[in-house]
Amino acid sequence: MARGGKQQKKKVEEVDFGVITAEARKQVWSGAVPIQLHLHPSEITGSQAPSPFLMLAPRNGYLPLLEPEIQQHFAKAIPSNADSIWFDYQGLPLKWHIPTGVLYDLLVAEFERPWNLTLHFRAYPVEVLTVCEDDAVKWNFVNALKEASYVMYGNIKSVMNISQLDQVELWRCVVKGELEGYDRIAARLRPGFGGGGNWVREILLTPTCDDASSGGALLRAGSESGRPSRVPIRVYLRTVDRDLDDLFDAAPVSSWDEVVYTTRPIDLRGGSILTVRDALLKMVPHLFTRPESLDELSVKPRESSPTSKLETEGPTDDSVSQAISDASPKTADEEPSTSPIEPVAGLGSAAGEPDDLVLEGIVRVQGIELNLDLPLEWVARNLCGPENFIHLIVISRRVTLQLPSKAME
Amino acid sequence: MAPGAGDGTLTAEEFKIAALYLVMKWKHCCPDLPEWTWQPIEKTLLSTTPGYACGYLVLENVYVGSDQKDDAENLDEPDEEDYGDAEDQATMHGDSMGVFNQHLYTYHVVYNESYRVPMLFLQGRLQDGRPLRWDSVLRDLPVGSQLVSNQSRWTFLTQEDHPLIHRPWFALHPCGTSEIMRLVLSDFSQHQEKDSVPISKVLEKSGDMSGVPEKKDSHKSSPGRTEFGAAERSDRRINSEGQVSSWIEKYILTWMSFAFPTVGLAIPSYVFVDSK
Incomplete structure (x- = not known):
């Protein structure tokens, strides 16, 4: 534990941390997904299909907000009796209330650049999508x-x-x-x-x-300073076949029934610093397995580091991941026996969660494959969307094995 | 604060207790009405997680009489975008042609993890199975709710992605629920000392609550949920176990008594009477 003697060192780190923080938020806010829009063949009215439209969609924005630019490009193709604009990805109508970057991270297993979406001005799928009108x-x-x-x-x-x-x-x-x-x-x-x-x-x-x-001036929750007592998290779960060698070979999502997403606030109160891993252990304990079954753990995201995934987002996100890897060890200093690289090591939180459990899958936030040892509150402050939710995407193998409920609580 | 009043919220476990109580009570009191059922969440990816809601309440096949002419529900003709016109038209047709249709509604009560309160979802369908649009659902509501909805288009009844089914449903916004429940329950627990005063009596005093979900900004002295509050609450749960029924069991029933009239669903008053 960091006590008196470390005070000086801690102070320096805090300053660095603040700078990193500001930088990470800046990068998160400028994150964008390159998309290429194709008008659905059945909606082509003229003799010639309009050319596809390439644009940058802000990660923290919503698809309908792109409408003005899209309308400009497709002006001639828009029918007089047009519905609200909507999009599909490989046949799956995209939920407009989910931020664009979240849709991308959830649905595109193999990072596809640009992201090819189909554009519709007609036949709004009222059974699947909420109506997108006015405000x-x-x-x-x-x-x-x-x-x-x-x-x-x-x-x-x-x-x-x-x-x-x-x-x-x-x-x-x-x-x-x-x-x-x-x-x-x-x-x-x-x-x-x-x-x-x-x-x-x-x-x-x-x-x-x-x-x-x-153990942390940085991360104490529920105090007088207006610190949050819970962290707003939306978790999006997608499973792929258990025997798939590579998570990125997964078949595209063909229906929203294949995905689960829900709001799972996590309580920050209590003495210890919660990591992303701690939060996941609470939210989806059944996705963790013991290392004995490690034989199948080729789950590791191919040979690549998170940084390579970030190419999708352009150079900007590299600095986010840099900021994150910088941030991680510093906060880790506050806790004993923590390695920022090995998620398995765990923090041994006060709740006494099993340390040796491994998540069978990958976790993405803002296009970044997340180091699970990051403090949850840091993620909440810096990688959240403008509505203050962390959108946590978990792509996992279909796990049949279930933990005894004792291990979960 | 009165015993059992808490802060007007429920935990996921308490939600289940209250939901199962409602199912039982409803079945017992209203054998002739459509049944409330407890539906376990089958999306197995999440259902194994302790501390989170593991099911929700379902009420199906409720017919709501409508004087709307169903042709006004022209989903396939996007031309008719002007809702104002649609309304006039519907009334006119209804009167002149004497068309009387029934809309088939399904109601879900789902636990909202953020607000820690039950949340009402509803979906109306035409006889042919097509889902009702917002303006049609609105016209099926009591007049009072229509007024509220006109004033607060986006914070009262909105179309939402159903949190479990991931399809468009209509939902009563939950952000004012805990405040109302805190008030009602504190009143309730005072009466509870006299043992069998029916909650309906308490609710009578609350008057017309149809506009209430709107008053969510009147959180004047609402204290934030504190750790102490949570601990205190669990004590009280134990203390009250000897009593006929605890406030937790009655929570959903109580909440329904003001939430449901706003969507035109009446709760028979005898459900609120303690049967011993």
Whole structure:
């Protein structure tokens, strides 16, 4: 445990941590997926199919927000009785309320660049997709923001009290991907906010006197400072065949029934620092197996490091992963016997979870294959979407083996 | 705070207790009505996780009389986008042609992990199985709810991706539920001391609650959920086990009594009477 003697060192690290933090958030906000849109053959009216349209879709945005640009390109092809615009990927209608980057990370096992989507102006699949009209996208965001606020602080006062003007501006910043403007307003969404400055930095750098004993000035939850008591997480699960050698050979998702996604808030209260792994052990304990069954654990993401996956996102995300790998060991210093590389090592949290369990699959957040030893709260602050949810994607082998319930709780 | 009042929220385990109580009570009190059933979550990927809800409540085949002419439900003709017109048209046809149709509704009560309260989902279908659009569902609601919905288009009743089925359903927004339940339950537990005062009496006092889900911003003195609150709650659960029924068991029934009228579903008052 980091006590008095380490104080000096810790301080330096905290400063670095803050810088990394700001950098990671910047990169996350500028993340985008290159997509190529093809008009569905049945909707081609003229003698010639319109050329495909290549564009960058912000990871934290929503597909319908791309409509103005798309309409411009496909102007001639849009029928007079057009429905709401919608998209499919290999036949699967895409849920517009899920952020674009999450859809990509979930549905595209083998990273495909550009992401080839089919565009529709007709025959909106009302049985599968919620109607996307008027302000639906905006309100989907606002309601998610409220929900996240409730999860974190136990009320939605701050979101409800935001002025009309600020609400408009906040949404504009989300649509345009303007982090600074967003942060200015989002800061007011935190209870007890004093005003001014970067709230992330403020939280991370504010020393609290009695923290040394619990192992982290950085990551204490539920205190007076307006720290969240729970972390808002949406988890998306997809399984692939057990005997598939390579997770990336998985067949495309043909129906939403093959995917599970749900909201799983994780409680941060309690003394120890929770890692992503701890959170997963709570949310999906049955996806972990003991190393004895390691023989099948060619699950490791091919030969590549997470960084190679990030090519998809362009050079920007490399620095995110750099930021993350920088951040990990530093926080790990706070805990004994932690190796940032070996997820199996575990943190031996207070709850006494089995240390030797291994997740049969990969975990993605914001296009990054996540180091499971990252502190959950760090991920929450830096890799969350603008609505403050962590969108955690788990692609796993179909596991038949089930743990005794004792191990789970 | 009165015993059992808590902060108006439920844990996933308590949700199940309350749900099973409702199923039993409903079956006992209203044998002639469509049955509530407890549906375990079958998406096996998540169902094994302790601490999270493992099922939800289902009520199927509820006919809601509608004076709407079903042709107004022209899903295949996107031309008719103007909902205002559609409404006039429907009323007009209904009157002039005497068309009376029935819409078939299914209701789900799903535990919301974020707000830690039950959440009502509903889906209406036409006789031919096509799903009802928002404007049609709206017109099936009581007038009071229609007004609320007009004022608060996006925070009262909205179309949502059903959290378990992943299909479009309509949902009552849950963010005001815990506040209302906190108030109702604190009142309830005062009455509970006199043992068998029916909860319906408490609810009478609450008056017309149809607009209530809107008042979610009136969280004036709502204290955040504290660790203490959670611990305190579990104690009370044990303390109250000797009583006829605890507030946890009655939670869903109580919540239904104000949530369901907003979507036009009446709960027979005798469900609320304690049968010993």
